[in-house]
Amino acid sequence: MAEIRGGWDTSSGKRITVKGQRGVQGIEFDDRCVITLRKLNVLLREKYLPKDFPYTTPYTEGKARVKYRDALFTMRTGALAAGSGGTAVTHGFGVEIAANPIRMSVQLGSSNDPARKSLFERHGYPGVKVNTHAFRHELNTRMYQAGLSQLLIDSFSGRTTMGSVYNHETIEERTQGVADYHPKTKHSTAAQRLNKVKTNQPLSLVDVRELSEGEQDRIIHQTHLGVCVHNFASEPCPKMGACLDCGLLGCVKGDDVKLGNLREERDDLKLRLDKALDAQSRGVFGASESAKKLGEKLYKCEAFIQTLENPELENGAIVWNADNGWTLTKNAAAMSGLIEVKVIEENQAQEALPSLDDVLALLDEIEG
Template identity: 30%
Template sequence: MSDVITFKPRDQLNAEQQVKEYIAFAQNLRGFDKENAPLDWGAVNWSFWIKSLAFSKLGANVRSKSFGPGDVLEPQIIDFAKSYCIHQQTLNRTSEVVQVVAVRLVEKALLDLGYAADITLVDGGVMDRAAEICDDRLVHKSEDRAYRCGQQLQALSKFLDDNKFTVRPVHWTNPIPRPNDAEGHRKREDDRKKKMPDPVVLNALAEIWVANPQEHRDIFATSNSVILLSAPGRVDELNKLAKDCVVWKENTKGEEELFLNWYGQKGFGFSDKPVPKTFQPFCLEAIERIKAITEGPRRLARILEENPDEFPIHDECPKVSQDETLMHEQILAAMCLEGTQGTPRNSVKIWLDQTLKILDKRNDCKASAAILKEALEGMYAGKPSPGKQDRLTLTLRKLNVFIREYWLPSTFPFTTESKTVKCEHALNCYYSYQFEKKFKAKLFSIEAQDNNKLNSALTPAAGARNKGLNIFERWGYEGKGFGLTTHQFRHYLNTLAAKGNVGEVERARWSSRLDLSQNKTYNHETTQEKLDRVVSIGMGSQNKNLAELSAKNEPISLKDLGGSEDRISHTTLFGKCEHDFAVEPCPKFRACLGCSKHKCIKGDDEKLRRIKFKKEALRINLEKAQKGVDEGSFGADKWLQDTMQDYERACELVNILEDPEVPDGSVIACRDDGFTEVTKALTARGKLEISGGQLPAPEKAKPGFDKDKLRKLLGR
């Protein structure tokens, strides 16, 4: 998939021909072919090759194993849908194939408007209708989901325009507004309740953890929950966590701190996530508990990888050669079957028959189907009688073909398709059926842990409870909705970090998040909690903390500066500004030291250093201006006069800020010269009215400065 050839439209072709060229191009993309099972272009359901992808109509059950004629995309558009999905997924693989949703919406819009389901007929009106369908609450009950589908429609529209696939240009943008997430909004409050875990449920989980559960499924659920509570991660990322993920680093105080080497999805990659000190012992204990129940599966993973042509000999497996014909009892032992269907022979026959029915529906298990079919055909029909004998054909080597085609994950020897961590090195590596109570663990195979495994153990969903999967129900915790989801841990830790004044960059990095703007989605502080946090850093209290707040560039309100308005001041190079930029731009053009709206705060050493630097720059300008006046340069006298005023103000300001009798935190207002750039221009043109009259424009430049004052300022 690394050698991707981008499709390039040909200018001389019309829209219909362009689409045909594109489909031919996409049919040659081989990035999703599997060994001995190339992608079947004619299939409606591509879930075997690309997760959860089926080319069904909008509203059809996409999880269905078979689709009726009325559930499949129209013949005129289905090949384009397949081409668009495989092309975009080849360029950028995602966990959810969102492109197919956009095509489904467009097909529905075309049919609603009386058109054929032809992608070349798409225009702005069709896209508008698709957006209406998308924004229908009956289709997408979530505003966020509707907005994101609208964004996919916009991406499809741009793609059609860029490649000239339509008769008329589309030129369309998503009209569905981004969901309102303003603070205090009722929906925001509802989101907070839904996305944050219930403290009662968290306490119940802690009680189960402290009880030191012994069942493997309970160890799996509680220990992985502790890891997700140690550092904010996604449940998928647990599959990429190595058994030796623990990292110790020495901080600036010489103390050892615990980190987890973590692989963040969505392009973040590997990073070391810090674990809060209070949670370190629990995190280490959780990792050790998981290691204790996964040593065997990791050892099996190594054997399977190093011996691809041999059946792995496990504790229950008969100790025979790989090519020796197996008896019925040996087959049951090798495959970890209970053998409860009467005699061992009858149990094997039923197992072969049931397994073949499953294999017949799969395209990737043809070799296994042939092996098992041969074994079943070798078993005589009817009741046992003298002279009847089975023709035994199964060997360990033949069963090895079956377990590798049918039992092992398609990503083996890696835990996921990203090929980040091998199963033999993964912390979460388990036998197939290791958590089942009705079946024996399959000691010859390992199992990939998908998102549902951990969520099913924690979820309040009725389906999980009815199947006995919910850990809280098994441990006697009752109540409707008693449970949580793994993603709630991520929201919970991000909110705690925000309450603890952890910075935006640090929170994003801790969460393996590239987009800092997403931090607010995971911060569920209440309005009161945010207000309390603002007060705790000094806002709303007068006044000794102002110097510290100014030095840290923390927010300072106008009331703290002596103003009457309830808003935050602007930070400048030298202090704080009271100007309201929502009303007009800065009338001084950032000449802060000559503006009464600018306030300096005593005790901020960095701001004082900058004012001194500005003072020195003004002194140099004074000398240049004086030289210009001495040489008779035009305008130099005005420049000198203005610079003298600026330098004098800077000197006065430095003297006040360095005065030991002035307490730290004092607010010093700059002295205003009464002019802005606008008033200066009006004065120069004689248009500024003062006390009912006008200032006449000067006839010629005159020295308007005091030479003695200048010498004093320059120390001469």
């Protein structure tokens, strides 16, 4: 709340004066307050909702309950013209919550007064009108399209009866929704997976691999390179973010954003490997080990890129990484002498790592 108040402190504005004119002509504000959904949630609860909402009476602590039909319209202060209604405007820390329905009706084009321009007319869309209730229909339709149940939608909307009349999905959209789940017409698992990745929907463990006996489904983490099936509820990342060393990393074919990140990672690894090889040639201590590790990562990164660029691989298919066998725990144990390095290397998931000659040959191929 303090951050929101500070960002909208009207006393900190810069006064504007014009030569030849008396008095202050205006005040210029440096709006540095970023309103996020989290801040808006805090503002709504602090300013409008009683303590322990919704487990409380409608009126406590001097806060009147905001009705759903009014709370639908929340906007930045100043988004509506000041003279667009007969009701006083409340400016609440730069965010106007539960905008007055009379003002909203005027702003959306219901006024017959030519002197009052609607929100659409001020932005170059003359003749466009819409009533406030249409937004409730639009919101409910989007909920249906997102797959929410009728009961959940009605509960969210504050209804006591079924509200299916609020669903304005087209016949084609409903038909496609049925086809997506019908055994003979539904999309493949890979296609559904790719659609979730491209639309930033949460991915579950069952979306990327079959669950083992007794294993529970859960939401999985997505990294800048792909998907990660590590269970962060049991322990932190054992690789400390070294994704290219981890066998729990999977890359989805068709995810152009992650493929672009892999290409950037390859370019960065190549530069770092060139420096490590130069240091190795000058006999710098530790350079040979660094060159070996960077070479392994570069080899994997290039293998990922070539595989994901293969047109024969189905879009949505997952390409899994090979683990190098090392974790922070094993590294600490090896440094303490509790475990032999050769034991870790012998038990590593991959069968064989590329030699330095293989990496150098790969560099020549990349530079082409």
